[in-house]
Amino acid sequence: MAMVQARITKTKRRKLAIFLRCLVISFVAWLLFSISNVQTYTIKTGISYVNIPEQKAFHPLQSDTVNVRMKLSGWKIFLKKLNPDTPHIQVDLSGLKNRNYIVFTNQLGYINRQFPVDNQVIGVNPDTLFFDFSKQTQRKVPVRPLHNIQFKKQYGIIGETKISPQYVTVTGPLEDVANIEYLETDTIRGTQISSDIRTVAYLNKHQKNNITIYPTFAEITIPVGEITEKVVEVPLKVENASRYTTVRTLPSKVKLTFLVSLKDYNKWTSRDFEAIVDMENWAQNRVQSLPVILTKVPDYCQMVSIEPQNVDFFVRR
Template structure:
């Protein structure tokens, strides 16, 4: 029985079987001067012939592959038939994985007016810095704007395009990289150019402390309002090259009497209403102050 089981197992993993997987779709050879809306999901079922061993591995590590769909046929009609593209689709898979059919077999499209718009590039990043290092200036994209082409109703809703996430670990120097733009699964739009060169200035940072006078807001109905203390200390992180650039004149701290009038609080919270760019506040002392009011 053991020998029969092993023989059956070897036969099962070596024989060719039919297996169905889910696959995302993307579009190539999009006709110029035509904008379209797919009228179905961007995921299809692909029926394939492959060995039992590969099916076993697929079940252990399931994934969702992507297949490209040739849209050149939309020049003369409003639908694409997968049966007519099986040869093209099979070339996108290993030779021992044969695509038999795709469901649904027909993709339908709705055409609409095409338009163009320039939108800004917004870099995304997830960066961990060396100790006492950080971003010390504006992140720049080149180009800053890209051209989006597609259906009017889709393009009108795009205010900006994000890049793929730029990642870095233990970073202690400027980052210069090329990042591709993310369509956010909008397959019916085109972007030119499809990437942008991103520069992120990185430098050494240090702590600095300044003393600020407190301003009192919404105190016009009172003869006088005095806070205790009348000044606070703000500690922030700043780049070494800008250490002498920022002083107490570049910050502003206020307390608001409305919080006392509405909520009858015993002390007033300190609010920073003005902070220089790329200065990261790490502490305010004190965070709340007592006050005296003369009506």
């Protein structure tokens, strides 16, 4: 009886192994068919504008992103889902010379040239972009450089950043240009910096596609040098004390520790700093001690500490 049971078990195992092999083969065949089969895939893309009509300012009347439908192999769709991104497409606005809308169907050839050959764009949603025209104006605005720089130990910025040009011309709809007070550059980055930074940074339009900037970049020079600590003692001044006969702080001076470039070490003295306490804070809140407030610090001197940060005081009415 035991031998019959063993033969049945072996038979079942053989059938199960055959079934599992067939299942794996079927899955692999299905997978190969799926990744080779061409399917329709929709991807969200940002848009920017080219061939903007001269002497015309415009407002897009819809979002600056569209859904692009394209034909892709299953394998490419799988890869895009693993590594999703938001591509950008350019829209040709030359048609706005005689109408206030652009139809994507008429630009599919131009849009397809912006994607790899095996990515066939078949449609865009929405298919039509509408624009509102307004008076065009120009304005000069200052350039502000942005930076995120990590310096080598005991190094830092030691002087004024130089920008060339300091102003750029912005052209676009009156209501948009009027709201632009300045333009920032793309962020300038660096690590372990120990010498002057000289670079070209492009100006950031902050997704305002209906304005143009000239020039589109600025040359940036950031002076970098060795810095060191310096300590000075600064006498405390008392403000809003006219209602009292005398006000005396304890101590009467504070010690300031700051970072300064080696070349300017002897340039700054206690006379270049100002520290105050404000009696208005005591009059209103009856605090036990007064915080020290710095009201004057030279440029490119980086404060490290104030000792003490709060002071005791005596008042004679």
